[in-house]
Amino acid sequence: MSFWQATMRRSVRLSKTYFIFGVGMSVFGAIFSNTSSLVPADLITLENTSIDLMNSIPLVSVAILSMAALIFSMPVVMLFVFDKNTGVLEYLLSTGLDQLDVYKGYVKASLSLASILLAFSNILNTAIGIYLGTSLGLLANKVVLTFALGISGVLLATVSMMAFSSLQKTQMGANQPLGPVIGMIPMLPAFIVPVIFPSYAMVIVISIAVVTSLVSLALLLLSSRLIPREKLLS
Amino acid sequence: MLGPNGAGKTTLFRTIGGILKPFSGQITLDDADLFNSKEARRRLAYLSHLSALPEEMTVFNALKYYADMEGGDIEQSLDLLNLSDLKERKFSSLSQGQKKRVSISKIFLRERDLYLLDEPTSNVDPKISKEIRDILIKLSKDKFVLYSSHNLYEAREIGTYLILIKNGELKFFDKIENIKTRQYRVGIKSLNDISNLLPDSQFDNGYYVVTVDNPPTVANIINDLVHSGAELTEVRELDNPLQEFFEE
Numbered sequence: 097m098s099f100w101q102a103t104m105r106r107s108v109r110l111s112k113t114y115f116i117f118g119v120g121m122s123v124f125g126a127i128f129s130n131t132s133s134l135v136p137a138d139l140i141t142l143e144n145t146s147i148d149l150m151n152s153i154p155l156v157s158v159a160i161l162s163m164a165a166l167i168f169s170m171p172v173v174m175l176f177v178f179d180k181n182t183g184v185l186e187y188l189l190s191t192g193l194d195q196l197d198v199y200k201g202y203v204k205a206s207l208s209l210a211s212i213l214l215a216f217s218n219i220l221n222t223a224i225g226i227y228l229g230t231s232l233g234l235l236a237n238k239v240v241l242t243f244a245l246g247i248s249g250v251l252l253a254t255v256s257m258m259a260f261s262s263l264q265k266t267q268m269g270a271n272q273p274l275g276p277v278i279g280m281i282p283m284l285p286a287f288i289v290p291v292i293f294p295s296y297a298m299v300i301v302i303s304i305a306v307v308t309s310l311v312s313l314a315l316l317l318l319s320s321r322l323i324p325r326e327k328l329l330s
Numbered sequence: 331m332l333g334p335n336g337a338g339k340t341t342l343f344r345t346i347g348g349i350l351k352p353f354s355g356q357i358t359l360d361d362a363d364l365f366n367s368k369e370a371r372r373r374l375a376y377l378s379h380l381s382a383l384p385e386e387m388t389v390f391n392a393l394k395y396y397a398d399m400e401g402g403d404i405e406q407s408l409d410l411l412n413l414s415d416l417k418e419r420k421f422s423s424l425s426q427g428q429k430k431r432v433s434i435s436k437i438f439l440r441e442r443d444l445y446l447l448d449e450p451t452s453n454v455d456p457k458i459s460k461e462i463r464d465i466l467i468k469l470s471k472d473k474f475v476l477y478s479s480h481n482l483y484e485a486r487e488i489g490t491y492l493i494l495i496k497n498g499e500l501k502f503f504d505k506i507e508n509i510k511t512r513q514y515r516v517g518i519k520s521l522n523d524i525s526n527l528l529p530d531s532q533f534d535n536g537y538y539v540v541t542v543d544n545p546p547t548v549a550n551i552i553n554d555l556v557h558s559g560a561e562l563t564e565v566r567e568l569d570n571p572l573q574e575f576f577e578e
Contacts, residue, residue, distance in 0.1 A: 098399070109386055110386060182381060182384075182385060183381060183382035184383070189371075192369070326349070329344070330380060
């Protein structure tokens with residue numbers, strides 16, 4: 097088993113609360129996403145406005161499902177702090193890994209966990225949508241947007257939290273709210289954009305995801321170069 | 331390696347281990363720079379003062395975590411430190427001494443060329459400490475072992491060379507046997523009163539304490555005492571030569 101796979105398994109065991117919360121949020125998001133299909137169209141369409149709730153509610157759920165993936169993957173960041181404090185990172189460095197190897201291991205674990213939940217939530221969402229008669233085009237859009245936003249948000253949160261935790265001088269607990277907050281920043285526009293600019297929602301959300309991913313990858317490369325190995329020591 | 335707290339022992343270990351970058355120069359292992367060469371770092375084992383094991387795992391799985399990454403024989407490593415009985419126990423539930431043994435066992439998962447051990451016998455009882463010392467003595471026959479300790483007797487017992495560092499500077503590096511001290515204090519226990527036979531001695535804590543310039547003198551003193559009717563029960567060196575050296 098490779099380092100990132102072992103890290104993923106350890107993260108699952110570390111905190112079940114995050115996983116339960118992540119799954120619960122996914123189920124809520126999948127159901128909420130399809131509520132518009134249950135309500136008659138004339139009740140949900142607001143007169144004299146340009147807001148199309150029929151199509152915007154399903155897209156708003158993209159942010160909820162992405163956040164669920166973020167919560168689901170947070171134990172990886174907790175594990176990083178835990179491993180720093182207990183000397184595991186120091187030992188890994190002595191076995192031949194360098195900062196980038198270590199960071200990549202946790203990032204892969206984090207993205208893998210997020211992908212698992214995103215796959216689950218999208219399958220559930222699509223199944224409910226098909227059952228309730230939601231348009232296939234809309235469902236396909238949601239899959240693309242959820243994966244793009246979810247993965248980019250998780251990547252940003254994981255990389256920035258690892259860099260932040262590496263640079264902390266004093267030992268800190270792992271339960272820091274900063275990680276989810278950072279990851280949620282690119283997800284917040286996804287709540288508003290589908291309502292205000294429904295026609296451009298797809299483009300805007302995908303753009304946010306691409307920019308977030310590029311910023312995260314740049315941060316990952318910079319972190320491994322600018323943060324010295326000694327910062328990974330307890 | 332000896333040195334007072336804060337002397338830089340751990341920093342030196344981390345630097346040799348390729349974890350810290352030297353301020354100047356480079357540390358090489360067969361011409362490979364340990365800081366930059368992953369291959370070179372794989373040839374060494376580093377035991378820090380931290381357990382460096384996943385606390386949430388069982389002993390077996392904690393070792394498997396590293397064995398999966400770098401290879402190695404878990405059972406052999408467990409047997410070496412008599413840990414087979416603990417292998418299904420959760421690492422976090424172990425005592426400090428047990429954790430130390432498990433931590434040490436991870437560096438024996440596979441063979442290395444260089445072993446860097448930062449206080450391997452701290453936090454363990456005397457019996458385990460001796461077991462660890464025996465392992466190190468055996469290991470050092472064909473491997474290079476660099477270890478730090480605050481136990482001067484232990485250092486003298488198993489060390490071949492002594493590195494003394496203070497305030498981040500190398501103060502001494504030579505064979506331990508070459509260390510000379512100004513005087514030796516020897517404690518002698520006897521069933522009968524021998525104070526008249528040792529007029530220059532002091533009686534302290536059941537011992538007649540004699541100060542001599544060099545160890546061979548002790549043999550003459552003992553010989554004279556026995557021939558004078560002393561019923562000796564114990565003769566021991568009271569000071570470790572390294573103690574004086576360490577304090578200078």
